[in-house]
Amino acid sequence: MLVLGKMLKSGVEPDVVTFSTLIDGLCKQSKISEAVSLFDEMVEKGYQPHLIVYNTLLNGLCKMGSTDKAVRFLRMMEGRGFAPDIIAYNTVIGCLCKHCLIKEALDLFSELKVKGIKPDTITYNCLIYGMYGSSQQKEATRLLNEMVNNNISPSIVTYNILIDVQCKEGLIDEAVNTVETMRKHIEPNVVTYNALMDAYCKEGMVSKAEEIIDTMIKQGIEPNVVSYNALMNGHCLQNKLDNARGVLQMMIENGCAPNIVSYNTIINGYCKVKRLDEAMEFFHEISRKGPIPDIVTYNTLMQCMFQLRRVSTAREFLRKMLASGQVPNIVTCSTLLDGLCKTGKLEEALKLFQALRNNGLQLNIVSCEWLIAFVI
Secondary structure (H helix, E strand, O other), X not given: OHHHHHHHHOOOOOOHHHHHHHHHHHHHOOOHHHHHHHHHHHHHOOOOOOHHHHHHHHHHHHHOOOHHHXXXXXXXXXXXXXXXXXXXXXXXXXHHHHOOOHHHHHHXXXXXXXXOOOOOHHHHHHHHHHHXXXXXXXXXXXXXXXXXXXXXXXOHHHHHHHHHHHHHOOOHHHHHHHHHHHHOOOOOOHHHHHHHHHHHHHOOOHHHHHHHHHHHHHOOOOOOHHHHHHHHHHHHHOOOHHHHHHHHHHHHHOOOOOOHHHXXXXXXXXXXXXXXXXXXXXXXXXXXXXXXXXXHHHHHHHHHHHHOOOHHHHHHHHHHHHHOOOOOOHHHHHHHHHHHHHOOOHHHHXXXXXXXXXXXXXXXXXXXXXXXHHHO
């Protein structure tokens, strides 16, 4: 906008290319309101935006989650004589699906077909993802079959969506079969294998997950932080914490930097078996070297402190958390209330409860039940 102001002051009249470039830049910086205002100014000055500008703004509105505005903008395009292309429709359909507005997405899907616009792989991927996310598996399968019948080859994204859903539903055999089918058309990637690893680990089949890591390496696919995190979680779920530490060390040696999820997984594993001192060793390590502890780190450790009846330690840890700039969430508050009640600190719990209510924080039913039980 500063550039536009300077141009106007210098007597240089911006053209459609200038406006288009500025709108694109604003959208990339997530300054969508400013981009829309500039678009309106462009139209007022009599310039005719081209299709790319419309699609750029549509994409910006969708990234903001403004589904209503995106649909209205799509209609405005038509009203101004611009027929939305498959890119425009895919953008809005994808946005609607992400917000579980499946009916609206299907309406647009029907509309584009009526207009003679051929859906592509991205269209079907968006809808299939949305269907699975809304637990409409049959409809998702129907769309997948329709896609194949229309000679539109499923992409790796399509297969990964299907495999991910099957894994999350515990249908590991079906997921493995899907991978075998996939291999006839396209090679699995790290996302494919990560979904399988996570499923195996959650089912206690860590050795299967380790086999997948070996397969990936043999195929030249580098395991990433998600791969190692899944394997660490599998060992932690079985309380094999030395093995989990071994995975952490292995990923570091292989040049894969652990993230906060990696450390939270290990910390949670130690807290689950009440080995607080070892969990705190990891906390002190990341406090010094990074990654920065997040609210999950603090909540996990504080809960363990209360379980071990180390109330004063938990209080001091809360002060440390606040000093670090972390903002307590509902889990933090529920952990504090639950811990104070279970350790007989009812007066403190009631004061905290009242303070939270005064600040408008909604507590979960479990926290309220604990307080009621202790008051009675």
